[in-house]
Amino acid sequence: MFVILCDLDDSAALWLDARFRDAGQSCTLVTSGLLSFARRRSQWIGRDGTRAVVDLGDAGVIDQPDLVVNRLVSPPVAAWQWARPQERDYAGAEMTAFTLSWLAAVPGPMRNRPSPTCLAGPSPHPLRAAVLAHRAGLDVPDADFGAVTPTLELLEAAVRSGGPAARALHLVVLDGRIVDADGVEQRAGARMPEGFSSAIARLAAAVGAAEGLIGVDVVVAGSRWWFAGMTPLPDLAYAGDALVQALVGLVEKVPA
Incomplete structure (x- = not known):
């Protein structure tokens, strides 16, 4: 069951x-x-x-x-x-x-x-999540975490860093692996940067989700995939069957 x-x-x-x-x-x-x-x-x-x-x-x-x-x-x-x-x-x-x-x-x-x-499950403060993402090797934008909604601040900072061509994506990550990575790249209209999948795996391990199901938000702009936040409640439908x-x-x- x-x-x-x-x-x-x-x-x-x-x-x-x-x-x-x-x-x-x-x-x-x-x-x-x-x-x-x-x-x-x-x-x-x-x-x-x-x-x-x-x-x-x-x-x-x-x-x-x-x-x-x-x-x-x-x-x-x-x-x-x-x-x-x-x-x-x-x-x-x-x-x-x-x-x-x-x-x-x-x-x-x-x-x-x-x-x-x-x-x-794992739900670190957005500032801690950003620090861990940076240490894992992801691009993390400069953001002011003094606001009342730090998660939104991080997303807005990622969009600003991406510029006019920025696109927001939601990744479903199971046990450190991006589910349906090919579909993610199709939605992004771009290939993942070299080492991106490994950095996501390191981030998952760092937040305590090496055996977990989390969501990671990114902003894609050309060859840069900016970290924009994480959640223990991913939008599962993005990963499909x-x-x-x-x-x-x-x-x-x-x-x-």
């Missing part, structure tokens, strides 16, 4: 769920709201490892999934939204802690494991 964890308004997750089903895969779409109203949540931490079970009632039981694609940004606290503030805050903290622990312990392949700052095949391949690689 494939499991997709997401928030209710995540259209990319809905797209992936439909594509998995079209490919003949058994898939369960689990929103933060559904997790909030789970029938049972159990976790054992012992000498022989950790085991976790979440019973979603009619939606099924999550205990031994073949693959989990985690895009869960919000903790599952919908069931407590009308509680008194003290109770709501306490329940929210407990559910966040349980979700972090559960996602860290779910067996089998998962993209993405949670990070301390984001349930959906190539992404579905790659995710199914992760399961096929796992020893029986």
Whole structure:
């Protein structure tokens, strides 16, 4: 069984769920709201490892999934939204802690494991992401990160660096590899610079996504591909069926 964890308004997750089903895969779409109203949540931490079970009632039981694609940004606290503030805050903290622990312990392949700052995986501050991108060998524009929206500042700086011919592209990166690289070059109308794919792999490793599913924004201008930001919530449809095949391949690689 494939499991997709997401928030209710995540259209990319809905797209992936439909594509998995079209490919003949058994898939369960689990929103933060559904997790909030789970029938049972159990976790054992012992000498022989950790085991976790979440019973979603009619939606099924999550205990031994073949693959989990985690895009869960919000903790599952919908069931407590009308509680008194003290109770709501306490329940929210407990559910966040349980979700972090559960996602860290779910067996089998998962993209993405949670990070301390984001349930959906690696989500460094845009300034740190820019520094790591530069160290990885990507072109990074000069940007002023004193603004309220530093991600937008980085994108605007990349567009300014690219000039009038600049084009924005979104890359879906799975385990450090650009998914459907040929399609990316077709959309860009240009070949990737030498060493660009390797630099993306180094960036993924640096942010903790060597085994992860992230999005990287770039601005293309001639032979220069400027780094413009990253996200743990890539727009999956950009990678098309190539992404579905790659995710199914992760399961096929796992020893029986």
